[in-house]
Amino acid sequence: MHIIAIRPEPTGGNTLARFDIQLTPDIRMFGMKLVKTPRGHRVYPPNTSMNNVATFAPAFAESMIRAALAALAGENRDRSNAA
Numbered sequence: 001m002h003i004i005a006i007r008p009e010p011t012g013g014n015t016l017a018r019f020d021i022q023l024t025p026d027i028r029m030f031g032m033k034l035v036k037t038p039r040g041h042r043v044y045p046p047n048t049s050m051n052n053v054a055t056f057a058p059a060f061a062e063s064m065i066r067a068a069l070a071a072l073a074g075e076n077r078d079r080s081n082a083a
Contacts, residue, residue, distance in 0.1 A: 001021065001022070001023055001024075001063060001064065001067055002021065002022045002067070003019055003020070003021055003067050003068060003070075003071035004019075004020040004021060004022055004028065005019060005020045006018075006019040006020075006068065006071045006072055006075050007019065008072060008075060014035050014036055014037065015033055015034070015035050016034045016035065016036055016041075016072060017033075017034045017068065017072050017075075018031060018032065018033055018034070019032050019034060019068050019071065019072075020032065021064060021067070021068075029045060029046070029054065030046065031045075031046035032044065032045060032046065032064070032068070033046075034065065034068045034069070034072065041065045041069065042061070042065070043056070043061050043064045043065055043068065
């Protein structure tokens with residue numbers, strides 16, 4: 001599992017970032033959303049106007065959350081170093 005790209009969202013909302021992830025050598029997902037909720041962090045797949053395009057088992061979702069948070073921390077560190 002590898003975060004291909006992460007895009008922080010503006011502060012003030014529940015959505016922390018949107019990201020693209022390579023789940024396996026054969027599967028990539030684009031437009032994932034990392035959200036902070038009262039019950040902890042959650043990841044959401046992109047959706048069509050009517051349905052989610054994927055679901056994830058809780059343990060697998062947790063591994064995506066950890067990867068996205070680590071990538072987001074690195075992205076924020078890179079931005080602060082550029083200032």
